[in-house]
Amino acid sequence: MAGELRIYSGRNRPDLTPVYLLFERLTGIKTTVEKVYHHDVEQRIVAERADPQADLLLTNSQLAVELSRGSGIFEPYASPVAKAYPEWLRAPDFAWLSFTAWPRAAMVNRAVLPESATWPVRLEDLTDTRFRDAVACAALVEMTTVAQFAALRVVKGDAYATRLIDALLANGMRIYGSNLRTREALARERKAVAIANSSNIHVFYMEGNPVGEAWLDQAGNETGTHVEAHTVAVLADAKHPAEARALVDFLLSTEIQTLLARLFGETPVNAGAVHGAVRPLSKIKRMDAPLEKVAPLMESTVTLLRDKGFDVRDDSG
Numbered sequence: 043m044a045g046e047l048r049i050y051s052g053r054n055r056p057d058l059t060p061v062y063l064l065f066e067r068l069t070g071i072k073t074t075v076e077k078v079y080h081h082d083v084e085q086r087i088v089a090e091r092a093d094p095q096a097d098l099l100l101t102n103s104q105l106a107v108e109l110s111r112g113s114g115i116f117e118p119y120a121s122p123v124a125k126a127y128p129e130w131l132r133a134p135d136f137a138w139l140s141f142t143a144w145p146r147a148a149m150v151n152r153a154v155l156p157e158s159a160t161w162p163v164r165l166e167d168l169t170d171t172r173f174r175d176a177v178a179c180a181a182l183v184e185m186t187t188v189a190q191f192a193a194l195r196v197v198k199g200d201a202y203a204t205r206l207i208d209a210l211l212a213n214g215m216r217i218y219g220s221n222l223r224t225r226e227a228l229a230r231e232r233k234a235v236a237i238a239n240s241s242n243i244h245v246f247y248m249e250g251n252p253v254g255e256a257w258l259d260q261a262g263n264e265t266g267t268h269v270e271a272h273t274v275a276v277l278a279d280a281k282h283p284a285e286a287r288a289l290v291d292f293l294l295s296t297e298i299q300t301l302l303a304r305l306f307g308e309t310p311v312n313a314g315a316v317h318g319a320v321r322p323l324s325k326i327k328r329m330d331a332p333l334e335k336v337a338p339l340m341e342s343t344v345t346l347l348r349d350k351g352f353d354v355r356d357d358s359g
Contacts, residue, residue, distance in 0.1 A: 046282060051101070102273075117283065123311075148255075150254040168210055173213060180237075192331075303317055
């Protein structure tokens with residue numbers, strides 16, 4: 043199959059270049075990727091609706107694409123793998139599909155907490171005095187942070203979520219300008235714990251950092267942890283729709299799902315993938331916070347977090 047494909051990517055890290063190169067060399071389809079800031083990418087696609095300049099969108103959140111789905115900018119595609127998905131991993135009409143999941147977990151600095159018995163097992167544990175001034179979290183510029191607290195509002199209510207945020211901050215939790223800066227601070231400032239995506243923990247560990255993965259709120263009476271996903275969507279009226287669908291199938295294949303788990307610690311959505319050290323979705327207790335309930339709370343959650351001091355900018359260049 044020969045042809046070309048243009049991708050808008052709202053995903054910054056980790057870099058998917060190995061996947062694009064494999065796709066190009068195996069199919070002959072020339073692939074061009076333009077990285078677009080994830081807060082701007084949907085707006086750009088809407089602006090180009092009459093003359094699409096890309097064929098496919100990759101981004102780092104289900105919420106972002108679900109909020110845009112009603113504008114008609116996506117062309118539904120029921121990829122064979124996605125037909126077997128649990129409903130929460132795709133749009134109801136298959137307009138967008140998850141291609142890896144990102145569960146939230148606690149990244150533990152083993153140089154500070156060498157014994158796993160001392161690690162947190164609940165998000166609320168991070169308000170304990172033993173974690174005073176020892177917790178790091180990314181700012182509201184990261185969709186991961188906003189989505190987690192919005193989901194908490196759905197599951198536990200506004201009053202609970204606000205009390206938890208206040209307790210975390212009163213206990214000295216520090217906010218950093220990005221997920222990257224958060225994990226860097228874990229080592230540099232000898233923080234004990236960072237609230238992170240599980241894949242961030244894998245990547246940081248593979249760079250030689252002594253970190254561990256603590257799963258939170260997994261007991262039978264607990265709410266579970268927040269789980270979201272990286273997503274892909276074929277654009278409506280794309281100039282190269284067959285090539286776009288081919289990349290979707292490639293991303294969801296057992297081979298590439300296994301590769302993403304191996305390279306980046308990303309959680310496969312294809313149950314046939316080799317997970318290695320990555321915990322399968324089937325073994326993760328997921329917070330019951332449906333997208334249709336979380337999405338309407340995103341804007342007010344941004345306001346809440348901004349009022350609480352989460353609007354920290356990464357000005358390191």
